[in-house]
Amino acid sequence: MPPPHRDQKARARPSGYAARELVVECLAAVLDRGRPLDDAFDAAAGMHAEALPTRDRAFARLIVMTVLRRKGQLDAVLDAFLEKPLPAKGGLIRPILLSAAAQLLFLDTPPHAAISLAVDQCRDNTKTQRFAGLANAVLRRVSTTGKEVLAGIDAVAANIPARLLESWQDAYGADTARAIAEASLAEAALDLSVKSDAHAWAEKLGGVVLSTSTVRLARAGRVEDLPGYAEGAWWVQDAAAALPSRMLGAVRDLEVADLCAAPGGKTAELAAAGARVTAVDFSAVRLRRLSENLSRLNLAADIVEADATAWDPGRQFDAVLLDAPCSATGTIRRHPDILRLKRKDDTSERVALQRRLIAQAARLVKPGGLLVYGTCSLEPEEGERIVDRFLAGSDMDRVPLTPGEAGIDGAWVTAQGDLRTLPCHLPNADPALAGIDGFFAARLRKRA
Known part of the structure; x- marks a missing residue:
């Protein structure tokens, strides 16, 4: 039997898959290629417009924003459960793991949904297929004990670049600089x-x-x-x-x-x-x-x-x-x-x-x-x-x-x-x- 048409395959994918694909593509554009967030998100969303309800698009943006705010903490938690560093040419495996970890640690996404969709993403990409088992094992550990690791991480030190924190300390003093940093990591009204x-x-x-x-x-x-x-x-x-x-x-x-x-x-x-x-x-x-x-x-x-x-x-x-x-x-x-x-x-x-x-x-x-x-x-x-x-x-x-x-x-x-x-x-x-x-x-x- 011939492989399914691309559209048929897309319709067979589970609910929420297109939103996670948008997230990973956007994160790769920002983190790996240095593209500004709004441009990267609009470009990625355009590729999934038909498969992406408004609600899912909003959730995808929330995941992206959370990863970008909390990447230092997310990296630290993931690294605690990785036996060795991910290879430099691992394709989209790091964005896939970051997306799922953000859902598990900060957005209260049910573990079965976050983990299974991340594993599906690994399997559907030739460069990440070999990491499907690793993603499953690591994310299961994140879901069970990740918040304990997270509790021991200083959010300001992990997420705010040292050059910025030093600049704010020079301008406003150490206490105000930390207050600025903490407020900068919060979602704006x-x-x-x-x-x-x-x-x-x-x-x-x-x-x-x-x-x-x-x-x-x-x-x-x-x-x-x-x-x-x-x-x-x-x-x-x-x-x-x-x-x-x-x-x-x-x-x-x-x-x-x-x-x-x-x-x-x-x-x-x-x-x-x-x-x-x-x-x-x-x-x-x-x-x-x-x-x-x-x-x-x-x-x-x-x-x-x-x-x-x-x-x-x-x-x-x-x-x-x-x-x-x-x-x-x-x-x-x-x-x-x-x-x-x-x-x-x-x-x-x-x-x-x-x-x-x-x-x-x-x-x-x-x-x-x-x-x-x-x-x-x-x-x-x-x-x-x-x-x-x-x-x-x-x-x-x-x-x-x-x-x-x-x-x-x-x-x-x-x-x-x-x-x-x-x-x-x-x-x-x-x-x-x-x-x-x-x-x-x-x-x-x-x-x-």
């Missing part, structure tokens, strides 16, 4: 910026309203299925990322340039507040996403594809908002691939770019106008030091924040009056509602 009536939308969505007027949901499911999405009543945006726009104050009828604008959360805020916004970004792909977001929200802005370091529209603006490209270490809760991607140390290149950007942004500000410079980085060399160096030779001055302004907690305001949120800020009795992205922003005014 879903934050929404709403056009109006935050309390009504919080009640409708089962969320809470933060001091910043952000609506926060602990567990949301598929975003597109939530009330208010289709009619454009709100957009997804971390509470910290929503603050720099609000630091400009009342912007109705003002001309505002939003530099490095995509995917558009800050542009949407400014447009919803009545500003005449020009959104600038160098990426055509990202600008298409910005345009789609604005269309859903029934908001408008002038969209310009340009390099913000050299963009010269021949006029100046009442205010300029610059959310500069950075290491994004403040967003590890939402982007745990930052912990795993093996990047060269390009800090000096990023800093040089940030200096060029803030200098050009300042040229676009009218006399008496405001510039807000921000980054989602925890590293002072990308935040405070950029601004201090810029101000030393500029015609601009800091405009310090007042605690309580725009709902900004006093603990988030530095001695110089800048915004500095940390992932360990915004504690809550319910861990699912705690935390905030790490963000820095400074408000400057050009002398008249």
Whole structure:
């Protein structure tokens, strides 16, 4: 009898198999090929679109995120049960084991499901067939005694790269650095910026309203299925990322340039507040996403594809908002691939770019106008030091924040009056509602 057609074979596979295949393919792309998580996940999900219900796709992403957050701990537990290291050319065996171990140790997946699907994955791949027995034996030991091994592992030391932890210790002290690390390993809540009536939308969505007027949901499911999405009543945006726009104050009828604008959360805020916004970004792909977001929200802005370091529209603006490209270490809760991607140390290149950007942004500000410079980085060399160096030779001055302004907690305001949120800020009795992205922003005014 001829072998079954590929589609027939796919239909014969057990429930949940396609989701685990997506997980393994995505992990291999991130961990072995250095591909960013969102790109890797979308590419892998596209290959399984027909076989993957929405619920399974969400579970697959949860597994991937858990592995990327907890890979140090997962590796340590697996290695405790491996008699010898896995071969360098073992194909997908390590991602298969990581996926199953994450389900067993952190996601409470029934052992028979996690183990049998992992073994099936090994058997279905020519490069991992020989590891099927090993996977079965190791994962059975993980399911029975793995949590005992896990209990003896320091999550911070195992999962946070030493270079990051040392940087945070230098900037904030050992205790705060550890609190940042622990918060960065937690799953982030879903934050929404709403056009109006935050309390009504919080009640409708089962969320809470933060001091910043952000609506926060602990567990949301598929975003597109939530009330208010289709009619454009709100957009997804971390509470910290929503603050720099609000630091400009009342912007109705003002001309505002939003530099490095995509995917558009800050542009949407400014447009919803009545500003005449020009959104600038160098990426055509990202600008298409910005345009789609604005269309859903029934908001408008002038969209310009340009390099913000050299963009010269021949006029100046009442205010300029610059959310500069950075290491994004403040967003590890939402982007745990930052912990795993093996990047060269390009800090000096990023800093040089940030200096060029803030200098050009300042040229676009009218006399008496405001510039807000921000980054989602925890590293002072990308935040405070950029601004201090810029101000030393500029015609601009800091405009310090007042605690309580725009709902900004006093603990988030530095001695110089800048915004500095940390992932360990915004504690809550319910861990699912705690935390905030790490963000820095400074408000400057050009002398008249």
